[in-house]
Amino acid sequence: MEMVRPQDIHFMKVALTLAERGLGQVAPNPAVGCVIVREEDGSPRVVGRGWTQPGGRPHAETEALRRAGPLARGATAYVSLEPCAHQGKTGPCATALIEAGIARVVGTITDPNPEVAGRGFAMLQAKGIEVTENVCAADAYYLNEGFFLTMSERxxxxxxxxxxxxxxxxxxxxxxxxxxxxxxxxxxxxxxxxxxxxxxxxxxxxxxxxxxxxxxxxxxxxxxxxxxxxxxxxxxxxxxxxxxxxxxxxxxxxxxxxxxxxxxxxxxxxxxxxxxxxxxxxxxxxxxxxxxxxxxxxxxxxxxxxxxxxxxxxxxxxxxxxxxxxxxxxxxxxxxxxxxxxxxxxxxxxxxxxxxxxxxxxxxxxxxxxxxxx
Structure with a gap:
């Protein structure tokens, strides 16, 4: 697992702020935010932003990748919850990040859904993508505590x-x-x-x-x-x-x-x-x-x-x-x-x-x- 870099906390807080927009609109899904950042002339620049849309689809990563377009290749994706790894109404977000050419993924906390539960991070690492976990993990849990409770306490x-x-x-x-x-x-x-x-x-x-x-x-x-x-x-x-x-x-x-x-x-x-x-x-x-x-x-x-x-x-x-x-x-x-x-x-x-x-x-x-x- 990669080390946390100085700008990681800043951009993860941006992703968490975006995720808040989905609260009350995305159940039974979690509210997730995603920010795609690339280095240009030694300075980080946000090239894509997304958050879970009403009804739970599209997911945050899909929205951010759509806005980033080809600029996503070689960039870093900050995601406020582990990218999903299962086929639902849409394809896995981990696969979308891989296909877009993302070079690094910074995440907060493992998705408690048994269909994900670490598989998203593992898929990314298997394709050679750098993965940094547990950035702002406590904030991420607080934001989606309702989703976590439906998994742990039903x-x-x-x-x-x-x-x-x-x-x-x-x-x-x-x-x-x-x-x-x-x-x-x-x-x-x-x-x-x-x-x-x-x-x-x-x-x-x-x-x-x-x-x-x-x-x-x-x-x-x-x-x-x-x-x-x-x-x-x-x-x-x-x-x-x-x-x-x-x-x-x-x-x-x-x-x-x-x-x-x-x-x-x-x-x-x-x-x-x-x-x-x-x-x-x-x-x-x-x-x-x-x-x-x-x-x-x-x-x-x-x-x-x-x-x-x-x-x-x-x-x-x-x-x-x-x-x-x-x-x-x-x-x-x-x-x-x-x-x-x-x-x-x-x-x-x-x-x-x-x-x-x-x-x-x-x-x-x-x-x-x-x-x-x-």
Whole structure:
């Protein structure tokens, strides 16, 4: 394996930035970026850029090679995930890099897909192409953690988004909640929606708030993800906004098997997809099973936006991988509604643990990003 060169980290970060463009658009595929660089008069020059296109095809390498054309011969390709080595809807990206005459490939991390799993790098090396691995590997894993989790745990990445007061309350004692955070925080929340494959809420949130759960940022309206409601008893009104426009933006309802057949038929007639989830302890919906089902439906990144009981059930099952906590600079008090319902934690060591990744000011509010602790 070749040594890392001074410019490798810079160009790999460019490839990772390109890869981010695919988040929320490419499931069940990973979001990959590729930059093709050649030396001209002793200076590196980017001659091709690409990222995974909506729907997962074309792949990043194919896009970058197309833009580079004949300038790809003898150049270096920076790829944010190991090039695929299997025949799918398109040919292997490793083969495309070989045929284009790429002289060196810089990669991040091995693709966990059993059909690849090191074969892409091996194919390149077998043809005499220099391969440098593990450049920005941690960043690459973070970017595509949802894809990795579907391979290792058969479930998508789960991001819990919370908007609360400083003392962790989402509404006053009489239920008033709009708006705790300001417009800038809400815009950032919409950007989160655009980078996930689905938004999940509990039935109480869907009934009380009657949300649209779409991305309404200018220019990103077409990136609204699948809207999902965890509604074991099918309590969601047929007149709700979600049901009324289910034929425009997909709506899935996770529910317990059985139930009134006429009501199920009414939901389906409105365009809602019903997904049966077997009950777990206490007859409630088994959320781990639900996440595994969502992965089988091709989802890799799920954003949970409420409510308190749904968040608690996911935390109890250790299914929350990230938390995006938006906090307004105000205090509501103990008689307000908590962001997370009771977890039944008896010892601090049993509480779900997270690590702070970054904080930022968003207008007059703050957002803290956490990742699951070890």
């Amino acid at each position: 479930r998508p990445l789960v991001t819990l988004k919370i908007a609360s007061s400083l003392d962790g309350r989402t509404a006053t004692h009489d239920g008033h909640s709009q708006w705790i955070t300001g417009e800038a925080a809400r815009k950032r929340g919409h950007l989160l929606r655009a980078t996930h494959d689905a938004i999940l809420v509990g039935s109480a949130t869907a009934i009380v708030d009657d949300p649209e759960l779409t991305c309404r940022l200018p220019g990103l309206e077409g990136r609204s993800p699948v809207r999902i409601v965890a509604d074991g008893r099918l309590r969601l009104p047929l007149t709700s906004k979600l049901v009324r426009d289910a034929k425009k933006v997909p709506v899935w309802v996770l529910t317990l098997p059985g139930g009134d057949e006429h009501r199920r038929a009414a939901f389906e007639e409105c365009g809602v997809t019903l997904i049966d989830v077997e009950p777990g302890d206490g007859g409630l919906m088994n959320m781990r099973a639900a996440m595994e089902i969502l992965a089988k439906h091709g989802l890799t990144r799920v954003l949970v936006e409420g409510g308190a009981r749904l968040g608690a059930s996911l935390l109890r099952e250790h299914l929350v991988d990230r938390i995006e906590w938006f906090r307004a600079a105000k205090v509501i008090g103990g008689d307000g509604y908590p962001a997370i319902a009771a977890l039944g934690v008896k010892k601090l060591g049993d509480a779900p643990g997270f690590v702070l990744r970054e904080t930022a000011s968003v207008g007059g509010d703050t957002v803290a990003s956490f990742v699951r602790g070890g």
